[in-house]
Amino acid sequence: MTSSVVDCGGNQQTTKSNTSSQTEEVKELDGEITFRHSFTQGPRLEVIQKAADNFMKENPKVKINIETFSLGDFYTKWTTGLASGNVPDMSTALQSHVVEMMDSEAIVPLDDLIDGIGRDKFAKTALLEGEKDGVCYSIPLYSHAQVMWYRKDLLEAANLEVPKIWDEFTTAAKVLTKDGVYGCSFPCGSNDFMATRFLNFYVRSAGGSLLTDDLKANLTSDEAIEGINFWLDIYKNCSPQDSVNYAVLDQANLYYQGKTAFDFNSGFQISGIKTNSPDLVDQISCAPLPKIKSDDPDYGAETSNIPMVVWAKSEHPEICKAFMKTLYDTDTYTEFLAATPVGMLPAITGISDSEAYKSNETIQKFANEEAVIANAVQMGTAIGFEHGPSVQAGLLTSQGVIEGMFQDIITNGTDVKTTAKNAEDKLNEIFDSVQ
Missing domain, CATH: 3.40.190.10 (Periplasmic binding protein-like II)
Incomplete structure (x- = not known):
C-alpha cells in the first residue's frame, strides 16, 4: 500500500x-x-x-x-x-x-x-x-569570524601600511591616537567577554591557548602574560579610559562613529558604519588578525x-x-x-x-x-574550542573572570602576574565545580 x-x-x-x-x-x-x-x-x-x-x-x-x-x-x-x-x-x-x-x-x-x-x-x-x-x-x-578592521584614510594620511604584526599594530595605533580619534579601544566590561576575546587573539597568534590540553585555565603562560601586557599598553596609550567598562556594543559604536582607527570584529562592522557614519563607508576595510612575526603561519582566532x-x-x-x-x-x-x-x-x-x-x-x-x-x-574555532567543544570553553567566556582580571590591574594597579594567577585559580575552581 x-x-x-x-x-x-x-x-x-x-x-x-x-x-x-x-x-x-x-x-x-x-x-x-x-x-x-x-x-x-x-x-x-x-x-x-x-x-x-x-x-x-x-x-x-x-x-x-x-x-x-x-x-x-x-x-x-x-x-x-x-x-x-x-x-x-x-x-x-x-x-x-x-x-x-x-x-x-x-x-x-x-x-x-x-x-x-x-x-x-x-x-x-x-x-x-x-x-x-x-x-x-x-x-x-x-x-562569521573576527578580523582586524581599519580606517584606510587615517592610515594613508599618516603614511602607514596596514599592520601585519602586532608591533606594527601598536605603532600605528599610537600614531593615530590624536584629534579625537583613538588608535584602538580595549574593552573590559564585566558583563561581556570582550577582554577574553582580545586576549585570545594575541595568545592564539603566539601559538598558545587560554586552556591547557587537559582543559585547565591557562592565564600564566608566557603567551598569556605577554598578551595581558600588550593590551594594557594599548589601553594606556590608545584607548578611552572608560573602555574599562565597555561591552560589545559600546566598543562597536566607537568604530561606527569614526572614533577609532582600528577595531576587531566581524563583517557586522559594515552595516554599523552604514547606519551611523555613511560618509565613512568607502574608508573602511579589514585584514587578517596580526601575527607575532611576519613569517608566522596564518591563523584564525575566533570563528x-x-x-x-x-x-x-x-x-x-x-x-x-x-x-x-x-x-x-x-x-x-x-x-x-x-x-x-x-x-x-x-x-x-x-x-x-x-x-x-x-x-x-x-x-x-x-x-x-x-x-x-x-x-x-x-x-578558527570558538574561543577555547581548539581543544574541541567543552564546558570549560563556555565558562571561559561566560563568567567575566578575565574581564575582572583586567579591571583589577587597571583600576587597582595590582601586579599582572599575581592577578593572572588569581584569575586562573578562580576559573579552575569554577571548572571543578561543574565536573
Missing part, C-alpha cells in the same frame, strides 16, 4: 507498507511554539518574522511567538530559565553554551533535521560544535557558527524542526543573509555562488573583505 507521512522538516513524503491496508492520513502540524532569538532589531528581525508569518499561513493550526534577547544577557537568561522552566521551544544560542545545554539535557537531537536539509551542506567543524556521543544537538544558522537549538521542554519539537528547515530555503535564506551582508556568511554550501547572493550591492563592494572573513572562518 502507499501512505503519506510528514518528515522532520514538515514535508509530505510517500512510503509503502505491506503490513497494513489502511491509508494513513498526513498529520497536520498543530500547536503553539515560542522562538527566542538574538536579532533584536532591523532587517534580520523582519526577515525572521516574515518567515514565521509565511509558515503560519501554510500551517494554519500553528502559532509562532517571536521573542528576542540580547547576547549579553543570554547566559543568565537560559540558565535561570532552565531552573524555573522558563525556556522557549526553540532559540538561537551561543556556540560556547551549547555544550552546557547538552550536558544539562536541556536540548534535543537535530540529526533528522540536518539530514533533511543535507548533512554534506554543512561544515563538519560547525556540526561538531553541537555534537555529543555522535549526536548533533544544534544546527548552524550562519557564520562563530551561530547555532539554533530545540529545547527539551517543547511540546512541539516537530513544529520547531519544520520551521527551522524553512529558514534554509534558498529564497528565505538569501534574504536573511542579505539583512546583514558580509556580516552573516552562509552556513551551508550552494548559497554564496548563487546569482541572488552575489548580486547584493554590499557583497560586491566588499568582496575582498568577505574573502578575508571567509578565510578566517575556515581557520
Whole structure:
C-alpha cells in the first residue's frame, strides 16, 4: 500500500507498507511554539518574522511567538530559565553554551533535521560544535569570524601600511591616537567577554591557548602574560579610559562613529558604519588578525557558527524542526543573509555562488573583505574550542573572570602576574565545580 507521512522538516513524503491496508492520513502540524532569538532589531528581525508569518499561513493550526534577547544577557537568561522552566521551544544560542545545554539535557537531537536539509551542506567543524556521543544537538544558522578592521584614510594620511604584526599594530595605533580619534579601544566590561576575546587573539597568534590540553585555565603562560601586557599598553596609550567598562556594543559604536582607527570584529562592522557614519563607508576595510612575526603561519582566532537549538521542554519539537528547515530555503535564506551582508556568511554550501547572493550591492563592494572573513572562518574555532567543544570553553567566556582580571590591574594597579594567577585559580575552581 502507499501512505503519506510528514518528515522532520514538515514535508509530505510517500512510503509503502505491506503490513497494513489502511491509508494513513498526513498529520497536520498543530500547536503553539515560542522562538527566542538574538536579532533584536532591523532587517534580520523582519526577515525572521516574515518567515514565521509565511509558515503560519501554510500551517494554519500553528502559532509562532517571536521573542528576542540580547547576547549579553543570554547566559543568565537560559540558565535561570532552565531552573524555573522558563525556556522557549526553540532559540538561537551561543556556540560556547551549547555544550552546557547538552550536558544539562536541556536540548534535543537535530540529526533528522540536518539530514533533511543535507548533512554534506554543512561544515563538519560547525556540526561538531553541537555534537555529543555522535549526536548533533544544534544546527548552524550562519557564520562569521573576527578580523582586524581599519580606517584606510587615517592610515594613508599618516603614511602607514596596514599592520601585519602586532608591533606594527601598536605603532600605528599610537600614531593615530590624536584629534579625537583613538588608535584602538580595549574593552573590559564585566558583563561581556570582550577582554577574553582580545586576549585570545594575541595568545592564539603566539601559538598558545587560554586552556591547557587537559582543559585547565591557562592565564600564566608566557603567551598569556605577554598578551595581558600588550593590551594594557594599548589601553594606556590608545584607548578611552572608560573602555574599562565597555561591552560589545559600546566598543562597536566607537568604530561606527569614526572614533577609532582600528577595531576587531566581524563583517557586522559594515552595516554599523552604514547606519551611523555613511560618509565613512568607502574608508573602511579589514585584514587578517596580526601575527607575532611576519613569517608566522596564518591563523584564525575566533570563528562563530551561530547555532539554533530545540529545547527539551517543547511540546512541539516537530513544529520547531519544520520551521527551522524553512529558514534554509534558498529564497528565505538569501534574504536573511542579505539583512546583514558580509556580516552573516552562509552556513551551508550552494548559497554564496548563487546569482541572488552575489548580486547584493554590499557583497560586491566588499568582496575582498568577505574573502578575508571567509578565510578566517575556515581557520578558527570558538574561543577555547581548539581543544574541541567543552564546558570549560563556555565558562571561559561566560563568567567575566578575565574581564575582572583586567579591571583589577587597571583600576587597582595590582601586579599582572599575581592577578593572572588569581584569575586562573578562580576559573579552575569554577571548572571543578561543574565536573
